[in-house]
């Protein structure tokens with residue numbers, strides 16, 4: 001167990017100068033008084049030095065050297081998804097708490113093994129699936145629980161964007177690329193959030209790009225034991241969409257920009273009933289900062305299990321195992 005005294009900040013190291021680290025997570029670490037950025041490592045030491053200069057920290061010679069530093073309590077891992085398992089394992093062996101990008105690993109068995117390894121060592125291992133930490137979705141939950149749309153019958157959720165740069169890690173199968181793992185995890189997590197862990201996959205499709213050897217879009221139908229359903233769409237080949245719709249017996253509600261709202265955006269919830277509609281506008285929040293707060297709290301009191309992370313990983317595996325592959 002790596003105990004961080006409550007009177008000093010959690011000292012972070014970062015493995016890889018990733019885009020998401022630069023844009024969102026590292027700025028959140030720097031803004032938060034209970035965390036400190038100590039060092040970054042990159043495959044290319046010159047790249048690490050440039051990043052370190054930009055953010056005011058040390059540059060470690062490589063990933064392993066960063067993990068060996070005794071002045072680091074926690075590591076943030078924004079590596080391509082296919083490398084998460086290997087580097088979470090090494091970080092935990094080095095006694096570090098871990099904040100890792102979504103999805104936690106590419107396989108259910110690996111996710112379970114890593115969560116169990118962290119728990120056995122008294123270390124925090126958290127997936128940086130930040131939208132779940134935006135209070136917008138708690139407000140939605142409260143509206144549903146308060147009967148605003150009657151009994152919730154179905155969820156439809158979508159996240160997609162147009163094709164990416166051909167060199168993007170999401171098109172590299174050996175790095176855990178593909179639309180399901182990269183972006184399908186969001187609508188799946190929205191369905192899981194509102195319909196619960198009893199969800200099972202009924203059917204799915206994954207469109208395979210033969211040139212790149214990864215899935216570039218997909219759909220899934222899920223169902224709870226009592227017949228409530230979720231329909232998911234995701235991919236890298238549609239116009240931008242990032243939303244979910246909850247449909248109940250008395251009305252439905254729509255949340256747009258549900259998964260990646262910028263920290264300055266006022267989120268909205270649009271409520272529709274047969275003869276009236278209204279829109280609620282909420283205060284902006286930085287969901288990356290919120291996730292960091294949850295991480296800090298967890299380092300103080302590590303959890304022995306993460307049922308949500310496991311359950312979502314199980315559903316991701318079910319989709320990839322049962323999907324009809326289209327070309």
Ligand SMILES: NC(=O)c1ccc[n+]([C@@H]2O[C@H](COP(=O)([O-])OP(=O)(O)OC[C@H]3O[C@@H](n4cnc5c(N)ncnc54)[C@H](OP(=O)(O)O)[C@@H]3O)[C@@H](O)[C@H]2O)c1
Pocket residue numbers: 015016017018019020021041042043044047078079080081083101102103128129130169175182260
């Ligand atoms: N939470 C969110 O909102 C969010 C948003 C976007 C992405 N993500 C997740 O964050 C992770 C990184 O995504 P990104 O868009 O930031 O990717 P990216 O900019 O391509 O960064 C990936 C980093 O991985 C390192 N790396 C190590 N081995 C590599 C290899 N063989 N090929 C390419 N890069 C390698 C590189 O760092 P060095 O060269 O510096 O070592 C690179 O900077 C993914 O798991 C993704 O799902 C999360």
